[in-house]
Amino acid sequence: MSCYNKCCDEVGKMKNKNGINKAETLTSFLKRINDGDNPELLRKEAHRLLINVNPDDIALAEQNLINDGYSTQLVQLLCATFMLIGIPEDHQNGLISGLPEDHILRIVLIEHDLIRYFLVDLGNTVDSISCREHLKDSSLEFRKLMHILQHMNGMKEHFERENDVIFPFLLKYGRINLCQAMLGDHINIKAELEEFVKLIFSFNSMSFEEFKTRLITITRKFLLSFREHLSQEDAILYPIALGMITKAEIWEKMKSVCDEIGYCGVHL
DSSP: OOHHHHHHHHHHHHHHHHHHHHHHHHHHHHHHHHHTOOHHHHHHHHHHHHHHOOHHHHHHHHHHHHHTTOOHHHHHHHHHHHHHHHSOGGGHHHHHHTSOTTOHHHHHHHHHHHHHHHHHHHHHHHHHHHTOSOOOTTSHHHHHHHHHHHHHHTTHHHHHHIIIIIHHHHHHTTOHHHHHHHHHHHHHHHHHHHHHHHHHHTGGGSOHHHHHHHHHHHHHHHHHHHHHHHHHIIIIIHHHHHHHOOOHHHHHHHHHHHHHHOBTTBOO
């Protein structure tokens, strides 16, 4: 064998080895999705994997899972989930925009944008209050704070629909760890919101300096936890849901139940 042919043969072996390694890496990754591994870590790794693997790698990984006893349907769902969570966040809006206008996930994500608006408004209002030396419950900033919290308190319906309708369906597909994490976030956020409400109604029973200090502390924690939670749902939970729940009639069933619960800001 000539030196040239030998070199080509070695390169070919390296390519095959790299292909196998990538397929094996993807196989392990798909198993971790099925096991409910850390969702944030999975999302970051999915971005990197999606760039490096090719269709042959994916096909080989699928066959590996089937050889390990996974059903063909489950393998297809895991691969679809991998593709969805691997999409960069700035491209995921296109994914959702392809859904029917009355799809429950479109409604949920619109509510997420509405919540983000109120979070920005809350942060700006608290910043304005933090610069004041005096404040009355009749002041514009205080009334605005009350107005924002009334809207935020109305978001409980949003949580109810996720907790009582969407999450139970995901649990049927084995998304136990992910749903438990989101449920835990809901509990914490609701507790922080209740702390907010108690502080507002205690305004006249404490000094303004104490009120301002507690308000700033609660707001920082609340904004951080709520924004992180929304990002987790947008970038991980709902792309996974779209990958795992592929039957339109299931989404329609979820929406019919959600219609009965009601939507944020919509009370007829």
